Amino acid sequence: MTFGRRPLFFLAAGVISVLLLAPTPETFWWVNVTMAGIAFFWFVMLAIEEGQGDRDTPDEPRGKGRPDDLEGEDRR
């Protein structure tokens, strides 16, 4: 099974958060754990999305009907 760049990006973010647990002062461990949780959550979600080949994935070229439609905005 292969993953695209975006899920791997989040996987890397999660791994970094976990690896930094050792040097992080104990009072801030919850920050690392929360970050790792968010990162792994998005890794799984993006991996599933890629697996399904969802046409609405943000990796697809933008259409005019999205709020972040840069090209659409530019054309106006």
Added chain:
Amino acid sequence: MTVTVVAIIGVALAFDFFNGFHDAANSIATVVSTRVLTPKQAVAWAAFWNFAAFAIFGTAVAATISKVVQPGVLNNAAIFSGLFGAIVWDIITWFFGLPTSSSHALVGGMAGAAVALSGWTSLVAEEFQKIAVFIVLSPLLGFLLAFTIMTGIFWLFHRYHKVEKLNRGFRRAQLVSAALFSLGHGANDAQKTMGIILALLIANHRLPIDASVPLWVVLAAHSAIGLGTLFGGWRIVHTMGTKITKVQPVGGFSAETAAAAAIMLATLGGVPVSTTHTITGAIVGTGTTQRLSAVRWGVAGRVVWAWILTIPGAFIVSYSMEAALKRVWR
């Protein structure tokens, strides 16, 4: 208070002013690039909230900064050298339009001066460890929160096909997110100067070693950073607002809200973080919701290199300055 102490406080406040000047772009880049406010309106808005932060946040970050070097080690010349190194590094990076961290320049500068004065044992390892970890964590947290907020907004408004209408709504919301970010920026960054002035007053026996930050120092530091923001640096606005990734109002709102949350969290925990690192991470996070290629990784990479070099760069300048002052005054 001696003339030397007053002069060094003046230099510290000048650093704070320049910090606001240098970092103004972070607070207003997205608001300006999305044309929510004109540059003049944006800096006035950010400066006001920079100042207002004094009424909301404590001084935990100032306490951390004043403890980076062992108590009793620093003297007036070393504190001046530390500030000198940080200011010189800020000017260099400002000249090249690089959004580096004034905070890390200050930490690197104080460390360089302390090492030149009393060797490596003068540094407090635990405080450095805390700062070092958050050099990595703060942009990563900004990135993850911004991606989450932006995706949440898309999910909530996925039936909202009127792009202009949605972005118009987030134009107004960006005023709130910019205010939040400026609050966080003022709170975290002004406290770094407070920490330096606190260390100076303790070194000159004007305050006991366990003293908290006097109110006049708090007000002076917030005024300096607010005024610095008012005179903001436009070179960096350009890099932050347009070169890393193109930002729309909804992205600007997400990035600022995420960065504000990360910075406020660090401020309450007493961790001096880089507002620059955090907002850059958040801007990359919003860019990533489109696709990774929306982020201009070449520019982002150049920024990362400037970050990596900040502490060593300021360290070397301050170390050299302190070594020269020691030789002249000996």
